[in-house]
Amino acid sequence: MTHQDHSDLFAAPEPPRPPAPQPRSETPQEAVHRPASPFPLPRVPGLGGAGPASAQAPVPPLPGPHTVPDERSVPDEHTVPDEHTVPDERSGRTGGEARAPRARLGGARVAGILVLALLVGLVGGFAGDRLSDSLADDRPAAQLPAPTGAAAGASEFTRPDGSVAAVAAGVLPSVVSFEVTGGDGSGSSGSGFVLSADGYILTNDHVVASGASGGAVVVVLADGSEHDAEVVGRTSDYDLAVVRIDAEGLVPLPLGDSDDVVVGDEVLAVGAPLGLDSTVTQGIVSALHRPVQAGDQSTTAFIDAIQTDAAINPGNSGGPLVNAAGEVIGINSAIAQPPGALQATGSIGLGFAIPANQVRTTAEQLIESGEATYPVIGVLLDAGYVGEGVKVAEEPQEGTPPVTDDGPADLAGIRAGDVILAIDGRPVSRSDELIVAIRAAQPGDAVTLTVRSGDDERDVRVVLQERSSE
16 A cells, blocks of 8 residues: 555545455466565565565575575475575465565564654654754744733833823713613613712613603613612603612712803713723814703603713613713703604704703702702793794683793793793703703793893793703
8 A cells, every 4th residue: 555645634635545466377488477565565674574474475486695594494495495486474474475584683682673763753853843943932923013002012002181082981980871661661771870889870861751650661781780779759741860779889980060061061971872881982072052842742851951972872862971080061862863764763963961960950859859840930832933032822722821920030020921031141042952051040040031022022030930851
């Protein structure tokens, strides 16, 4: 059988071996002139021998001194081994065939050769292994820049204070996600953040509303742990809610002063958009005092919103909008949608957040009493009016008079049909602009309204009254 090179897995297969010839009697002349086997054994240097004994032919017996006696039989004195044959040591007989002489090796010499071969193999294997390791270690790189920071072995790689990464690292442990199941089996999700170390968490009212009555609210902390939550209080007027969980070691986020925010400030929106928790997006404050109505007709929230181009998507609701100092300046609550769209499908670069100062006041009320209040001036507005300013209704609506008796507007001299042009010097042209501007203040605060009655225009001071939120 030929030797196949297994180092080449795609080498051609070994050619087929021809059928073995049938044994027959041969004359010495036929044997002498028979061609060699097509598959000769390789010659081994130093050991002699040209192939198997069956490939050799018998020769006439020639007496001589070159006969090699078999150790297990008595030699035939009439047989002289041919120099091209090897004696059959298994049978002890020549079988009528000539055998080639070969030098015999003593046992000690054979053992020495075996030991030497073993040593050579061990040394070669060890050297090959070391050479392989050396080549692997010294394999040329592409001369690329060496890694720095944590990749170079630093125990902790920090980012500069105020960088996006540093702010995100400080905020993320305090941001949570919500899994809410309604009483009818419906589900919703959203975001929130830790208000206090004793388990109070803030979110949007519309995030937990379905689970507040006969449903379940579950808070998932940044470490992945889940906690059943109790709804402490909520208000649809501001779209805010506070829940509480039984957990320790919570790290609250500080509430910043939203009155200090200016257009162009860098901000981060943090939350779980589309259920992808611990997501951070970056942007700027793109506008302030943007009037936003969130919710449906029965639970409309009027928000004097901070507008941002940081990506806000469904699921971000209730999560914090933070400044470069890691302070919460707003609560992400709504996103714009293209005209004609039935529902918001994703960020188009116009997101809106409830200012932190409003959040602070409302959250404190919800924690203390479970209810929130909001300021009013005591008038009904004409939604169908088209023109400059905002018009006070001329007729009662569903039994409610245009101007509430002894209310703030009545006491300030405002009458049905008057037009309110500005609040604290800021022009208003739509009803929601006036409403959100008033709700950005607090009950007991005084505001200045610019009012026109007929052709008479004047400024009046109005002290806001309080109304309980539903």
